[in-house]
Amino acid sequence: MNTASPKAPASTDLNERLAHSGLRLTPQRQQVHEVLREKLDHPTADQVFMRAKSKMPEISMATVYNCLDALVQCGMVRQVTLDRGATRYCPNMQDHSHFYCDECGSVFDILQTISIADADIKLPRGFRLKLIETNLHGLCPDCAVKSK
Amino acid sequence: MNTASPKAPASTDLNERLAHSGLRLTPQRQQVHEVLREKLDHPTADQVFMRAKSKMPEISMATVYNCLDALVQCGMVRQVTLDRGATRYCPNMQDHSHFYCDECGSVFDILQTISIADADIKLPRGFRLKLIETNLHGLCPDCAVKSK
DNA sequence: GGACTATTTAGAATAGTTCTAAATCTTGAC
DNA sequence: GTCAAGATTTAGAACTATTCTAAATAGTCC
Numbered sequence A, B: 001m002n003t004a005s006p007k008a009p010a011s012t013d014l015n016e017r018l019a020h021s022g023l024r025l026t027p028q029r030q031q032v033h034e035v036l037r038e039k040l041d042h043p044t045a046d047q048v049f050m051r052a053k054s055k056m057p058e059i060s061m062a063t064v065y066n067c068l069d070a071l072v073q074c075g076m077v078r079q080v081t082l083d084r085g086a087t088r089y090c091p092n093m094q095d096h097s098h099f100y101c102d103e104c105g106s107v108f109d110i111l112q113t114i115s116i117a118d119a120d121i122k123l124p125r126g127f128r129l130k131l132i133e134t135n136l137h138g139l140c141p142d143c144a145v146k147s148k
Numbered sequence C: 001g002g003a004c005t006a007t008t009t010a011g012a013a014t015a016g017t018t019c020t021a022a023a024t025c026t027t028g029a030c
Numbered sequence D: 001g002t003c004a005a006g007a008t009t010t011a012g013a014a015c016t017a018t019t020c021t022a023a024a025t026a027g028t029c030c
Helices: A010-020 A029-039 A047-054 A063-073 A141-147 B008-021 B025-036 B044-054 B061-073 B141-146
Strands: A077-080 A089-090 A098-101 A106-110 A130-139 B078-080 B088-090 B095-101 B107-110 B128-139
Touching: A010 A029, A029 A047, A029 A063, A047 A063, A063 A077, A063 A089, A063 B078, A077 B095, A089 A106, A098 B061, A098 B107, A130 A141, B008 B025, B044 B061, B061 B088, B128 B141
Parallel strands: A098 A130, B095 B128
Antiparallel strands: A077 A089, A098 A106, A130 B128, B078 B088, B095 B107
């Protein structure tokens, strides 16, 4: 279980985590993190850029990538890659999977996951398993109805 | 279980499957498929291009993408996307997972998987699950030794 | 054999990401 | 407080991966 509560002051946590990875808390990193927490729709870097820009017009694309990388590095954000196309970002660090709609491309958080213990994966000798990423594919409710 | 045997004449199968999706068997598609079966290292489109080109110098990059898409469409090849960067391709259609080495970036097939039944995933109402993709992350034997 | 359609080709175009160099900001030492 | 060192941001160029376009070619069906 994750100890992070949704009401916890994010920036304090953010500051700590950044510091822990030898990174500084800057207004830009805070803003990018804010954008991700504001709308949990797994935006692409470009979408993050546009949303951040609306509140911080000076911010540049390179900075958004830099901030996203910093946030991923310090464990505040996950990078979600599905199919070809732009990488998406998710600020929900609770253990969860992603459901990917093959029809419309939307990504949904699914609060259930397969842990390393549950999976009982038998790896060939020498491999060191650290993390299991589970991506679910299918149709989201909207597209399921339409395809009927 | 998959009924495909490793010794089955691939091109016959390929022809059938392409036809089934309304696609033709062409020398280029055969070559691309060949390249993928020859070395199971999950090459990128660019690597496929270079390998195919060595045997079929006329082939173009656009054709490689076209062929890969055709092969994916007819179920002869899987598209593997991990992290940012080029998409990789895998001709092993047996149910299996991919182990991704966080250190060197290599991809390995792991002949074990979590089926929809096993996983017992509880999706919110309306979602229609078709496929579970499991990606394992960690260190490959080589990198595990080095990091010790 | 001719018409129709699918496929391939080269190269341009686009999208996504990374790099670069200069400017700015922080931090810690004095 | 001031300065130096290092981190971060910025704009824009560069690069990489992928898709698009139009013309040429190859199959397929009648």
